[in-house]
Amino acid sequence: MTARRASMIAICALVISWQPDPSAYVLLNRLWPNGNVAMQLQLGTSGTLMDGFPSWGASAGDALAVWNQYTDRVDMIGIQNSTAPTGSLNGQNNVFFSSTVYGMDWDANALAITISWTVGSTVREADVIFNNRLSWNSYRGPNRQPLFDFHRVALHEFGHVLGLGHPNESGQNVVALMNSRVSDLDGLAADDIAGARALYGTSINNGTVAFPPRNDVVDFRNQLETYYRNVLRRGSVTSFVDMEGEVVWGAEYARYYANGCDHATSVARVLSAIDGNSSSVCASAAPGDVRSAPRNFVLDFFFQLQAKYRDGLRRPPVSTVVDTEGVAVWLLEYLRYRVNGCGHADAAQKVFLQLDGRGVQPLCEGTTPPAPTPGSATLTGRWRGVITSAPQSPLEMVLTQTGNQVTGTFAMTGFGNGQTDPAAPGRIDAGRNFEIRFKLQQFSDFIFRGTLAADGASASGGVFQSGFNGDPFTMTRQ
Numbered sequence: 001m002t003a004r005r006a007s008m009i010a011i012c013a014l015v016i017s018w019q020p021d022p023s024a025y026v027l028l029n030r031l032w033p034n035g036n037v038a039m040q041l042q043l044g045t046s047g048t049l050m051d052g053f054p055s056w057g058a059s060a061g062d063a064l065a066v067w068n069q070y071t072d073r074v075d076m077i078g079i080q081n082s083t084a085p086t087g088s089l090n091g092q093n094n095v096f097f098s099s100t101v102y103g104m105d106w107d108a109n110a111l112a113i114t115i116s117w118t119v120g121s122t123v124r125e126a127d128v129i130f131n132n133r134l135s136w137n138s139y140r141g142p143n144r145q146p147l148f149d150f151h152r153v154a155l156h157e158f159g160h161v162l163g164l165g166h167p168n169e170s171g172q173n174v175v176a177l178m179n180s181r182v183s184d185l186d187g188l189a190a191d192d193i194a195g196a197r198a199l200y201g202t203s204i205n206n207g208t209v210a211f212p213p214r215n216d217v218v219d220f221r222n223q224l225e226t227y228y229r230n231v232l233r234r235g236s237v238t239s240f241v242d243m244e245g246e247v248v249w250g251a252e253y254a255r256y257y258a259n260g261c262d263h264a265t266s267v268a269r270v271l272s273a274i275d276g277n278s279s280s281v282c283a284s285a286a287p288g289d290v291r292s293a294p295r296n297f298v299l300d301f302f303f304q305l306q307a308k309y310r311d312g313l314r315r316p317p318v319s320t321v322v323d324t325e326g327v328a329v330w331l332l333e334y335l336r337y338r339v340n341g342c343g344h345a346d347a348a349q350k351v352f353l354q355l356d357g358r359g360v361q362p363l364c365e366g367t368t369p370p371a372p373t374p375g376s377a378t379l380t381g382r383w384r385g386v387i388t389s390a391p392q393s394p395l396e397m398v399l400t401q402t403g404n405q406v407t408g409t410f411a412m413t414g415f416g417n418g419q420t421d422p423a424a425p426g427r428i429d430a431g432r433n434f435e436i437r438f439k440l441q442q443f444s445d446f447i448f449r450g451t452l453a454a455d456g457a458s459a460s461g462g463v464f465q466s467g468f469n470g471d472p473f474t475m476t477r478q
């Protein structure tokens with residue numbers, strides 16, 4: 001071993017879960033909703049920096065732009081010279097220098113810190129604080145410690161904002177700016193880019209055939225692990241693809257195949273996506289005619305994925321109790337139920353019934369997405385109504401129903417405005433029963449469970465959360 005500096009500087013990430021939800025601590029299960037993330041750049045003046053940037057904000061803005069090249073579903077937008085109030089969980093993503101971490105002392109070797117708050121698996125806010133007790137400039141090339149490069153540290157912290165962790169603290173030995181210690185590396189490495197692509201690459205909902213939200217698939221994969229360990233009592237095997245990779249890329253393969261690509265093309269497009277390229281699906285498949293890949297194809301895909309992770313990405317083996325064949329068969333079986341009308345819980349249950357030897361289960365009702373008659377039995381449109389217990393507060397919704405998914409906005413006098421979470425759109429089944437959750441600015445949620453009338457002109461049901469507990473509501477199409 002060559003001599004190493006005794007004291008290196010750690011770039012730390014502190015993750016605080018706003019709600020006590022264990023899944024919020026699973027780093028790669030933390031995502032921003034699709035769309036823009038405004039970053040309030042309030043870093044003060046600097047004079048011209050070594051690399052020519054006129055200000056800290058300009059250097060930070062460039063670091064944001066570097067990440068944005070690789071994220072399709074989310075862009076971090078830098079608000080220069082922001083005067084937004086700084087504070088924890090204040091609805092603003094503050095980026096600033098400070099001598100403390102919201103009043104707490106800096107860890108001895110910390111350059112900067114990213115604090116993020118999540119609700120379930122959705123990121124609500126992320127603040128980045130740089131330690132102003134250290135000396136900073138903005139430069140490329142070798143680390144000039146104790147003069148630290150603001151630009152590479154900002155790149156690293158913005159990686160945390162996106163939801164990336166420290167590979168070297170997860171048993172990986174890869175070249176990555178996301179490793180926990182500052183080094184001569186001054187830009188993103190392939191592993192960093194792959195991480196960003198995995199989190200926010202081309203959406204798995206992009207094809208004609210809609211695929212379930214990623215968090216659902218991650219949850220299913222976790223359940224499968226538990227079932228193999230506790231029920232089937234399988235021993236550990238090694239895999240070069242972690243669970244995240246299996247879920248993201250397995251679903252991508254299925255999406256390409258379902259949307260008209262042949263096996264070889266589907267494999268090639270996924271492997272290319274892992275390298276950071278984006279491509280579109282091959283054809284438009286008709287809803288209700290969802291093509292699932294045969295098992296031998298799926299298994300072949302997963303073997304190629306293993307080779308890609310082992311030889312291309314040089315990932316170390318990880319331990320799992322579900323072998324590659326199990327992943328291939330059951331992940332795709334889960335997806336087959338999902339794209340054929342089943343909700344998450346139903347689809348998972350059907351897979352586990354199959355694993356119990358109960359045979360292939362029937363697909364769910366509503367395989368052909370409701371086929372709403374325009375203007376009648378669809379939630380698409382503008383709605384006005386009232387919650388019976390809050391008659392002074394009329395509500396309005398503007399909804400879009402696509403297949404069995406419902407997205408849209410919500411406004412209610414005195415309560416504010418909200419919208420559906422892109423990662424968890426509302427659902428409606430073939431019986432026209434729906435559940436729609438709206439997120440409001442103050443982190444309050446409204447859940448509407450109800451039934452759409454057969455003529456599509458009205459809907460009624462109950463409201464939950466934000467002070468309501470099943471209070472009746474009615475609304476009519478405008």
Ligand SMILES: [Zn+2]
Pocket residue numbers: 011012013156160166178179180
């Ligand atoms: Zn870090």
